[in-house]
Amino acid sequence: MVEQYDNVQKIEGRHIGTSTSISIIVKDGIISEINQLNTKRESLPWIAPGLVDLQINGFQGMDFNTLPITEELISEAVRGLWKEGVTSFYPTVITNGVEEIEKVMSVFSNACNKDTFVHESIAGIHLEGPFISPEDGPRGAHGKEYVIAPDWSLFQRWQKAAEGRIKILTLSPEWSNSTDFIRKCSDEGVTVSIGHTAATSEQIIEAVKAGARMSTHLGNGAHTMLPRHPNYLWEQLAQEQLWTGFIADGFHLPDSVIKVILRTKRDKAILVSDAVYLSGLEPGLYETHIGGKVVLAEEGKLHLAENPNLLAGSAQLLTWGIEQLIQKGLCSLSEAWEMASIRPASCMNIPLHKIEVGNRPDFVVFEWDGQHIKIKDTFKNGVQVY
Template sequence: MWIVTLMDLSKTQVKAIDYATEQPVVMDIENGFIQSIEPVLLQEHEKSELAIVAPGLIDLQINGYAGCDFNQGSMPEDLVGNVIRMLWREGVTTSYPTLITNSDEAITQGLEAIARACEEDPVAAAGIAGIHLEGPFISPHDGARGAHSLRYIKAPEWELFCRWQEAAGGRIRLLTLSPEWPGSGDFILRCSESGVTVSIGHTSAASEQIQEAVACGARMSTHLGNGAQLSLPRHPNYIWEQLAQESLWSCLIADGFHLPDQILKVVLKVKGDKAVLVSDAVSISGLAPGAYTSHIGGNVVLTPEGRLHMAENEQLLAGSAQMQLWGIEHLLNRGIASLADAWNMASLGPASCMNLSSAAGLSPGAPADFVLFSKEGSRLRVEQTFKSGECVFKRNSLHH
């Protein structure tokens, strides 16, 4: 279903259907970069045999995968690199491992473990564009804090953050906080000036506090519409305010469980290219349906439909168990977005937001991080994943 020609060890040629134009193209890859991409004339029967090519997916918020948890007490040495490798089968070529609210020591240990993996494993170094620290500078209020432990939530501390950044080897690139704390504006300004993208999330901030945060450099909203109180003032409230801030990018969990379709539609209409998909997946993602124990939610259940809920109350979600590919399928199958637009929300959008070179997509000079996939009914199936021009995953292949 796809044509990949190895010209020599550093050169590859790919013939596929461009996800955006839906036309056949030939893409030449050399030394890890796209050298050229040109249309090619083919008969209809030849086109039907080709896979679809699209940029690699970029996940700004992922807590773990396939039983591996970035937030567990002491990570095995190979855990981080193994997760990066396993994510290839989901079409994810770049990610931001996410550490959530915890004790100062536990956060330090997690940051050090990820930094060590990047220093010792070239695959981890290439696949991790930065670390996402989600907390502990978030709202202490029930609902807004979500599943984050109230015990460790605190006001922003610049000296503490600097110590964490040192432990991470400078790799904290994304920080989720709530600007409701006194002094948040100055803290956000310092983060922004140091090259860290600040995202508003798990917040109960007033509109004026959100406005100040944006003025000081906040650029994103973390899983907008989730990590929120069940009841909010009709207006104003912190969801309306974040939607109204034109410079804020909106991250969305589009698994069909976290947000209803009408909310997804509204955010896409308001934000356009500044709406991006994240998985926010926990370690149970990638596992079979069943009952599990989570260090955050305790006893949880993953249903055959893909919904993860608390065992004692199925009305309460216990995190996301689906990847970005699932979110793309949901937007496509519900008629909320086209394939190209939905795919861009999980690839070019995150890359643009974080100023990554892969924002160039499928164009000459761009990194050769891309996916070959096929459509099977309502599902999208990853056939091959390429990282820096190398095929790192091939479906039905034991060697990847």
């Protein structure tokens, strides 16, 4: 509930962390007061930190991986994601040709330089590949013809085009030069995430020692058959230093796997959407540049048209994943929201914008009916953007 008086806004709602009914006064873009309401009002909406998505490939028909990409498209995507409660995100650029990746990085950099809101909302770029496993299964939908071994000079070329905005790099440590490459990335402040990998346990251990800090959508981008032990899934779960990103759209992972991730990783479990550009569109048959004909089903599943058992990516955003976790009894509303906001921000060392006096509001106001989330208002860096 937001009331506006000239340059002052009053927001009433229930704090996501404490369930306390509060009133927030925002003056000139700064939280000037937070007062506890005397009566508990169940009808009030929730107030929570803005969502942070570490892995998103596109939204509402806007693809971050198909050239030509325009600065206007990026600006539109940023503003569309505000409506979904996402205040910070890492647009994800997947395996492609050298020039294509460089071009995409340049467009994102230009978009950030020209639009303050784009700059503030894009916390960094996630480069997913091309230094991944060439094997079928772990490679996923990434084009095999573009998969290569880690190349520092090439990465530096892309980083230059991005003006230093590549903050997450997904790679497989199975390459012989991976350890040295990971160490260089870590020294440059780039978070290396293990994913799309066929690495041995020993290679994963060495990668973590070299500075790898995260796992990319653990449990997906993997062989259909694995040794019972050891294998690269067990090893990543066992590495306490690794944050773990996972997809909870109800299709990518069974509940049992999510339970194991939550119990083993605890406060290092992070919800990601990994949404493709079909997210936010109506159910139907679509033609894509990677998977060919795909179907976005009524229940939210995105699969190949010729085989409903084969996923064609995720078509759901973070709020959907939060809903799934709660509906299945895997965690509470506050825990699920934390996995999609505070934890990814902590992992990437970006400002948390806590709901405290003196801070600029970076939060959302939403309704929760026990099944679905409805975003009502979004604040970004002191400004109500939705």
